[in-house]
Amino acid sequence: MISLEFLYVLMGLLVGGVALVNLLTRDNPKRLRNALFWGIYAVTFLGGSRLPDFANGILVIAMVLVASFGGLGQGKTDGGGREAREASARRWGNRLFIPALVIPALTLLGTLTLKRVRVGGAPIVDPAQVTLVSLAIATIVALAVGMAMLRPPALAPLREARRLLDAVGWAAVLPQMLAALGALFALAGVGRVISSLAGRWIPLDSPLAAVATYTLGMALFTMIMGNAFAAFPVMTAGIGLPLIVQRFGGDPAIMSAVGMLSGFCGTLMTPMAANFNIVPAALLELPSEYSVIRVQLPSALLLLLANTTLMYTLVFRF
16 A cells, blocks of 8 residues: 555655765765755655654754754756756747646546555555645656656756755755644644633634634744644644634534635745745845745735635535
8 A cells, every 4th residue: 555655765765866966966065965964854754754753853953953054055057058948948838837737637636536446455545645645646747747758868857856955955844844843832732822822812702703813823823933734733723623613613624724725825924934935035036035925925915814704604604
């Protein structure tokens, strides 16, 4: 049965390949530090589920130390120059979107069908992880389609992965770290503290107040943490489950789905989501590191209002 371990192995092989390419990139003065950072990260994927928690913690601390002392660096990119890239884009036109569109299409198809596929009476994919497994399979297929279309050198995927990860740097691992931090906060009882504070200062005796507190809290906590996955367990344990679901009888699936969308609104408005908002500004050489946030802010506020309305309309109706 294909489970999350399949994704961990894929990610480990990819990041390990990035570490190896970094090691062999002679034009990067920080190539050894880069290779060490991504190499340790690869170990967490390839062996993390088999290592004790203490060993995984040591690996994470080692990554922090490598990134903290001297930072990571970038080597020269081998993209053929701006003119060559523009000429290739003009030649392929909108067909360049085919590999990208393969990913959502196959992910949706796999999510709807793979959970029903069985071999010898056993499911071929872990039913609890069918969407993530479908996404991984779709990504592999999209890579194959792109390679068949563009016919780049065999090592081009690893070189481009190295270029992208080196450009993003340590921020590439930030979503995973913050999601883990959110789980720790939930286990530590931060959700109960938030519930107590909200009950003390906000009148939560109506479904609308509970919904608004939950969606706004998801957005605000995401802005603080930089990641909606970190905010979700805390706000759901403190506001969502005890109030929307248990007190007012709301649907937990709708609450969770729209709650995550509300958190993503916070992602659009915070520099803490560095890999989404700060790094692109640097890569695009925008005049301000907050340029992306300024453009996204009106849309984020409108989407947050829409999500609040949507949750209040649907969560108590089904």
